Amino acid sequence: MFLFGIRRLLTALVALWGMATVVFLLLRVLPGDPAETLLAGSGASPEAIALTRQQMGLDDPLPVQYGRYLLSTARGDLGRSLFSNRPVTLAIAEQLPATLHLAMAAWLVMAVVGIGLGILAALRAGSWVDRLTMGGAVLGVSVPIFWSGLLLISIFSVGLNWLPATGAGSWRHLVMPAIVLGLVGAGPLARLVRSSLLDVLHADYITVARGKGLPSRIIITRHAVRNAMIPAINLMGLQAGFLLAGTVVTETVFARPGLGRVMVDAILWKDLPVVQGVVLLIAATYIAINLLVDLTIMVIDPRSRQT
């Protein structure tokens, strides 16, 4: 177990280094000069633009910039935003809570709705309930957030005045964004839970359990669902990363603060240190969640522990 932990940690570090390098290079390949972007429209002279470029450290050769970036990142310093001149770690720390609240609430919506509907559809396979649920799942995945978000705002904020349309700060602000984002992830989850539960329900050991006369409720909760959950947990881990990315649009539609908007602005304006910092954070989160998924599966599936 200890060795497993060390190995996973090393793999994670290599993955992070790889990610950091790819993002660093990708940003340098993309067209655009941050100094020029910053000063466009201000009447700046070519000399002023060149001075700003130098102040930003973009004049140095690429290996020097890369070395500086790796060293400071290793020390936990993600640099300063080229545009606001604020430390990137500070900007992230400030915006992260709002994004985490949204991603976690949406993950909860996804888990409850996805697993619930998946089980319901599997138990009523072939019935109208199944067809309705699976139709809903397709709809959930296909409706874009920028549309469903505005629809919910029109109904529940403008029409009924039940919930605040925009902003953050209370659970009431979180309801609509979490539902909108969570339902997108709930669709695929419901389909997966349904199909894997159907597979399990046709397995031999379930037939044996039925043969032994165990009540249906026990068979489903103790034997079927637990086994059917393994692929679902894998997917829920992956979806956590997807939800983190999905906060970008949701935050914009509901005018919420958060990391998503910071990153989009940083990409659009080519604010190199901010993009690098946020991408690194998302990569680290992804790796951590994957680790968590592996550990969870080890706990619930004894077979995985033997390998």
Place this chain on the structure above:
Amino acid sequence: MKKMWGLFVLSLVCVQIIVTGCAPAARSPSASTPGTDTTRHGGKLVYGLTLAPSGIDPHVNASSELGIPLTSVYDNLVYRALDAETDTDQQFVPGLAQSWEVSDDGLAYTFRLRHGVTFHDGTTFNANAVRINIERVMNPDTRSQKAVFLLGPFESVEVLDEYTVTIHLSAPYAPLLDGLAQVYLGMASPAALTEWGMDYQFHQVGTGPFKFVDYVPNDHLTLVRNERYQWGPVLYDHAGPAYLDEIEFRFFTDPAGRALALEAGDTDVMGELPPLDAAQLERDVDFVVLPVPVPGQSLGLMLNSQRPPLDDSRVRQALLLATDRPAIVKAIFGEQSPVAYGPLTAITFGYDPSSANSYAYEPSRARALLDEAGWTDSDGDGIRDRDGQPLTLDAVLMTWGSVPEVAQLLQSQWAEVGVTLQAQTLTYPAALEAARQGKYHLIPQNYSGSDPDLLWSYYHSGVPFNWSQVSDSHLDEVLDRARSLPQPDQRSRAYADAQQRIMELALLVPIRDPVNLNAASGRVQGLRFDAHGWFPLLHDVYFEQVE
């Protein structure tokens, strides 16, 4: 037991619906005596911003969005008059400077400052404070993105006595007063600048009608009334402190959700509404739409005059004549937006109305000019060609200003005269790079500014953002001269000359004069905007009393 819980939760939900479902999200102003001016006092205004700036230090950052809140935090030495005839001497009115004079050679501007003004932190405003502010802007370590350029050929700042200060220039620069009238050169407390250094943007201290309380990027910015405010400029309708107790600014970056946020009561004022939403709100008695024309460049597509086939002025002129601008403006920007005829908007000082009738939609003349330039449809495919090359133009577009939609209409209008337009939409930095490399025939440009000297930054040869790539000695001479002329009427004539030359050379396809479509709840009274078009004068705003 479970059923009991269910009933309890259900009843809670019902109570919630009854309590909140029927009541509009009202922010009632505090009670006050009717019939006197005090009826206007009180209340908290929520103001919707449309862009989350990367930084909001006015001396450092350049976003026009930061000026919306900060115009109320700072006072300027002078202000651009709201209702002055644009070609008279009354272009500027006193602010923190009671009066000023310009030396005969145009190199020294001496300001006599108002006495008895204090910053929000109690520091006294005086000539030394002006010096410290200007020196901060000029310090390369400040990395000023806009303010430093507003000071033009700045040389030094000299304190003559406690309330007299002189700004020395190395060359005459008439737009200086316009720069000093902008929020980017608002006067900040020297004590706060020293105390907070690079973090000053989160602890701003000015002398204006509202005090800065806090700012959380992407979330909110809060101001409260400055009770000691007695030195407002004549731009304000009333003297003394502002009416509102508090203003909270919030960020609404998604255009599609702005009108909904206003209708849901999440905000009282909202800027930059999409035209269709503004038209809808106009029909709603609960809201007022306030269209504010913005001075500066018109929204237009610059024509790269160095890249064939646009190096032939006849081809550029043909494109202008083949453009049905009123149709484009009506289809995309609605009734509230004027059609643009030249490089400057009609509201800008120095705008030349004589260009209004040049290049009206005349496809037959466009065809004749293209024929004359040797571009004919020799193979009958509907696209003109010359020496086997089709007449195809590349446009580099950006996502703002509905520019991609404009390009779509241009594609179909120009196809009528046999010109193909290929459009590519890029991010802003990528578009700037394409512009620097000259890899385009057309590229949009639309920078706002209240002084026509902005033409110098976009049409003078050799400047970085001269995207029409023009190099014209007459234009250079006029633009150089115009910025050094002391009298507004002389400048106005010079800029008329510059605009006529720009249109004669057909360096851009002007489309529309930008208009900032603001809307407010019907309860919001007294909302006006300053001469720059973007910045509200919130000092006079109050809530209508509801019985």
